[in-house]
Every structure is written in structure tokens, then in C-alpha cells.
Amino acid sequence: MMKYYFDLLSQPSRALWIFLKMTKVPAQFIKVDLGKAEHLTDKFKEINRFQKVPCIVDADGFKLSESVAIFRYITSLNDVPENWYPKDIKARALVDEYLEYQHNSVRLPCAMYFQTKWLIPRLSGNPIDEKKAAAYKKLMEQSLNNLENVWLESADRKFLASEEISFADILAACELEQPKMAWYDPFDGRPRLRSWYDRVRDATNPYYDEAHVVVKKVIEKNGKSKL
Template structure:
């Protein structure tokens, strides 16, 4: 049964699934959806891919599924994947789930809102956000990242223990996002920095490939900022 992944590399959960699929050697077809061009907003996309008109989405035969964490769990039931990503042991799996449920109102929300307010919305509207607004969202994000480091990275090499899991993939992809807007979560945080380096090393070359577009944007933004100085 064929598997298709609809994704945009600018989407954090899209990158997480892309990395997971490649690292698990699950065969799939890439279906790139350009969010910037509104390809997800067409009637065709709504009717044939996702009624929610979002990414990521998988189409497995005649079965369609959205929401990256739900997709992860489905894929782990349908395919044979390395156990450390989403362990079959109930307690170990619960630790991965614990993070995946926690992240939505924490790391994902804070990093995504900062990215949207500082970089994405000004890009779309042509109107820069106020310094006060950016400062407020940055403060929330920093508190969230500090909380992440304190709660999840103090014991073991990875989030759910000594082995890399899906929790690390999903967290790393969220923490990479603010770099586009000029904020590096690893800077000044040695514990987080070492963890992120371990995640990248464990998942390469797929990790770097998935972040090629993001890294290009980071480079272009730094270049543009330097040119203004």
C-alpha cells in the first residue's frame, strides 16, 4: 500500500515526520505543498487531501490522516520501526507520549507564535510588528524554552531517557524554527546545546536535509541584517 506525505519544509511537524520516515526506512512519496503560495487553501486540496487544509498529511492507500503526533502513532502501528523512536514497552512509550502531549501548549506554541509575529506575518503583510509586541512574545518563548530545558533535559541523554525518541525529533524541529526570526535557542544554554547536537548527530543526514530550506532562510536573513549595519 503506497504512502504519501504532504508537507512543507517550513512547517515544524512536517520536518519532524520527514525525518522520522527517512530514519525509519519507511518508503513514501514526497508531495510538497507550498504554504506560501496557498496551495493548501484550494478546493482540490481540501477535497482530495485534507479537510483541515493544513500540513502535514499522510495518504496511505485510501486512508487520509492529519496531525503529526497522530500520524506518528499510526505509522508505528502500521510499519516496523526502530523501537527507540516509540517504544512498545508501556512505560517507555508513556514517557514519549508525556512530552508529545506537553509540547503543544509549551514549546510548540511559544516558538511558533514568536516566529509568526516577528518574521512570518510581517513577511505576509509588509507591516513590521511593534517592538513591544515582539518583546512580549520573546519573553514568553524564553520562559518556555527555559522550562523545557529544566523539565526535560536534566536526566538522561535525551528527553525520554538514554535513547533518542520521537519526542526529541518533534522538540528539535520546534526549537529550530525561531532561528529564522533571529533567535537561537541553543545560544547561552549549554545543556540544550549539547542535547540538540546529539539529536542532529543521531539523525543525520536526514536532519540536515530536512532543515536545508530553514538554514537557507537563516543565512539570507543574517546577510540582509548585516547589509543594513
């Protein structure tokens, strides 16, 4: 059986966790505690040379990192519902279009805004670098506006790549949870994005909410009034 190494504090870890639960692909779920730096141990380096999560070790010993590569590998080997990654070449290309767009255009600014505004000050004890946070906020808002106005260009567009949910939607939704932990509401003034997020969450529950228990606790601890 494939071993899946993850921590639900990691956005791509959550996305793959939800996908595996939704599709019932056989896997052994193994938590790697990022807070305890378990990913930086020599033991884990033997599993993933980059010492990051998520990653997998398949039943034959094959090792793979990077969430999108893992997703494509899993869909190639398992009979999963076609909506997640269509067999039709053009429909699949539309999912791939977002998967490639995601890394620098959504993940980078959302993650770095969260880290600069909340995580780094919390770990270091130093004050927030407001100048750096403002720069990442500007990039993040450009990306959020692109999701609202380009990817979801009309109220009739239900999901990012098609009329059915795909892995692109899970990956994007999990990423948008990060700024919420740093007192920023990504859906404020973006009604299409909010409606899309609600559809993604509804389509993937109860697993979506289960994957975000820790994130929700952080948001509540930071104070909903600040969102």
C-alpha cells in the same frame, strides 16, 4: 503506498519527513507549497479538510492529519526501531508525555514568536508588533528554560524521554529552528539544550540537515551576526 503531504517550511512536516527517512517506511513524498497557498485549494481540501500539512492518505484511502496522530498511526502499522516509540508501556508513556507537552508549551510560543517577529511583517509589509513579540518571547523563554532545567535536568540526560533518541526529540529540535530564523538563538545560555540539539542532529543526519536546507538559507540571509 502511503502518500505523505508536506512542506519543509512546516516544523511538524520536517519532523515526520526525518522520521520517515530514518525508518525507511514506504511513502510517496508529495510537496504542498505553502508559499503558493497550495494548501488552500479546493483540490487539497479533499485530501485534508483542515487544509494544513502534514497529512497522509494511506494506500486504502484512509486520510489523517496532525503530526502526532500520523506518527502513532505509522508506528502501529510498521515495524520501526523501538527507540522511536517504545513498546514498554512506561517507556512509551514518557515519550507521550513530551508529545502532549509540545503543542502548547513549545510549539505555540516558538512558532508565534517567529511569525510575529519575521513572517507576518514580511508577508504584510507592516512593522513588527514589538509588544506582541515581547509577550511571545517571554513565553518562549519560559519553555526553553523548562527544556534546559526540567526535561534535560542534568548533563547526563541524553534525550528528552530516555537514553535513546525518540520522535519527541525530532519534534522538539525542529521546533527550535523557528526562532533562529527570527534572530533568536534558543541555545544561548542553555548548554544542556545545545548539547542535546547536537546529539539529535548527529543521530538523524544526513536527513536532519536535508530537511533544514531552506531554514538554513533563511537564517543565513537574515544575518548570522544577529544571532
